[in-house]
Amino acid sequence: MIVLLLGDTNGGKSRFLSYVKEMYPEIxxxxxxxxLYHNALIVNFxxxxxxxxxxxxxxxxxxxxxxxxxxxxxxxxxx
Numbered sequence: 001m002i003v004l005l006l007g008d009t010n011g012g013k014s015r016f017l018s019y020v021k022e023m024y025p026e027i028x029x030x031x032x033x034x035x036l037y038h039n040a041l042i043v044n045f046x047x048x049x050x051x052x053x054x055x056x057x058x059x060x061x062x063x064x065x066x067x068x069x070x071x072x073x074x075x076x077x078x079x
Contacts, residue, residue, distance in 0.1 A: 001075060002028045002039040007049040016045070016064050040075050043067065 005013050013031065020029050036042075036050075042057045051057055058074060060067050 001026070002030060002035050003071060003075070004033075004035045004039040004042045005029065005031050005045060006033075006042055006051065007045040007047040009046040012060060012062065013045040016043075016060065016067070019064055020068065041071060043071065 005017060007013070017029055017031065020027070037052060040056065042051055042055050043060055044051065044057055045060045056074065058067070058070055061070075
């Protein structure tokens with residue numbers, strides 16, 4: 001499972017990435033755009049970023065735990 005983190009306007013992406021990589025190592029959390037078309041979900045952290053049409057996306061809310069809850073609902077329950 002690959003979750004791609006894109007964009008950033010205030011440093012939240014780096015903090016979020018550090019937080020989730022240790023807590024959920026079974027998921028590949030990455031900022032590497034080579035996974036733009038090969039991921040389960042894209043999380044948009046703001047700013048001007050290219051997101052492919054019809055991509056499975058959600059937007060970081062500023063609350064890491066709330067965003068994680070939505071990520072897991074989306075990738076495991078297809079919500």
